[in-house]
Amino acid sequence: xxxxxxxxxxxxxxAFDAVLEALDSVxxxxxxxxxIGYGADPALCLEKxxxxxGLLCVAGNHDLAAVGRYDIxxxxxxxxxAVEWTAxxxxxxxxxxxxxxxxxxxxxxxxxxxGSLPDEMGYVTSPQEARACFDAMPGDTAFIGHxxxxxxxxxxxxxxxxxxxxxxxxGAVDLRDDLRYIINPGAVGQPRDGNPAASFGxxxxxxxxxxxxxxxxxxxxxxxxxxxxxxxDYLSERLxxxx
Ligand code: ZN
Numbered sequence: 001x002x003x004x005x006x007x008x009x010x011x012x013x014x015a016f017d018a019v020l021e022a023l024d025s026v027x028x029x030x031x032x033x034x035x036i037g038y039g040a041d042p043a044l045c046l047e048k049x050x051x052x053x054g055l056l057c058v059a060g061n062h063d064l065a066a067v068g069r070y071d072i073x074x075x076x077x078x079x080x081x082a083v084e085w086t087a088x089x090x091x092x093x094x095x096x097x098x099x100x101x102x103x104x105x106x107x108x109x110x111x112x113x114x115g116s117l118p119d120e121m122g123y124v125t126s127p128q129e130a131r132a133c134f135d136a137m138p139g140d141t142a143f144i145g146h147x148x149x150x151x152x153x154x155x156x157x158x159x160x161x162x163x164x165x166x167x168x169x170x171g172a173v174d175l176r177d178d179l180r181y182i183i184n185p186g187a188v189g190q191p192r193d194g195n196p197a198a199s200f201g202x203x204x205x206x207x208x209x210x211x212x213x214x215x216x217x218x219x220x221x222x223x224x225x226x227x228x229x230x231x232x233d234y235l236s237e238r239l240x241x242x243x
Pocket of ligand 1 (some may be wrong): 008060062146147148
């Protein structure tokens, strides 16, 4: 069984299409949230996602913000503008789909969550933050998104601190029996680890590997659409540098 791992699509159809082409042979898909927000094609990305085989998807903060399930007073002005514009693009049926997304999901012994545990919308950006998530995890593996940074953390059983490993240029994780893992496949639609290529993963359950890959996409087309939609320039500019 193989799963495509996707997160933080953020309404970027060009990036999403490039990733789906690279994932055309997986058996099923796991989505770690933030389908929409920032990009110019929220409705199309959501429909495309929902058509994927065996999809299991958890809610991200932007998914919930667009349907009034998340307080946006802490969002920066760019994110807030995107939330308001995005909410207007969704049909009632899409709004209700997003409103009903779960905060966590379980598959093959792993847990899916957008941000962290026990706070589903918290961030894992350091070994200290990873430690809190490891302590709250029911099993040995968590797949997370939210930071838009492809990386993983591993920790031996016991009291050792976690190790943080970057996957900004891709790479494979061999899942060992004696370690626990928090794995972030990076962002499809708005990478922030300095690599502008769309990021995603492939989890091969039997082979016990997670491979993170990067695929280039038509950044200029996605940027032009963000401009035509009247969304803040910053949201388009950052796609060039992946920050
Ligand atoms: Zn996000």
